[in-house]
Amino acid sequence: MGDRMALIKTRLRVLRAEREWSQAQLAAQVGVSRQAINSIEKGRYHPNLRLAFKIARAFGKQIEDVFSYKESEEFEEFEPLDSIS
Numbered sequence: 856m857g858d859r860m861a862l863i864k865t866r867l868r869v870l871r872a873e874r875e876w877s878q879a880q881l882a883a884q885v886g887v888s889r890q891a892i893n894s895i896e897k898g899r900y901h902p903n904l905r906l907a908f909k910i911a912r913a914f915g916k917q918i919e920d921v922f923s924y925k926e927s928e929e930f931e932e933f934e935p936l937d938s939i940s
Contacts, residue, residue, distance in 0.1 A: 863901045864923045867892065870914050885909040 878892040894900035911918040
């Protein structure tokens with residue numbers, strides 16, 4: 856059985872550019888470091904749910920307008936627990 860990988864895509868860079876915000880400005884609004892925003896934009900860090908909501912609110916958007924989630928199709932499905940003997 857293979858591992859399942861989640862892919863989280865973000866529109867942070869685009870939304871910041873539309874508002875002419877720096878990473879530091881967004882970071883200050885949501886209470887994290889500029890490095891955290893940079894890592895989220897580069898896909899090296901996935902924000903927890905609380906931070907994802909704070910970021911979405913900073914842009915006046917719904918969370919799904921900022922982040923999208925997809926499970927990788929190249930990995931096998933998990934077996935349901937009731938099928939394991």
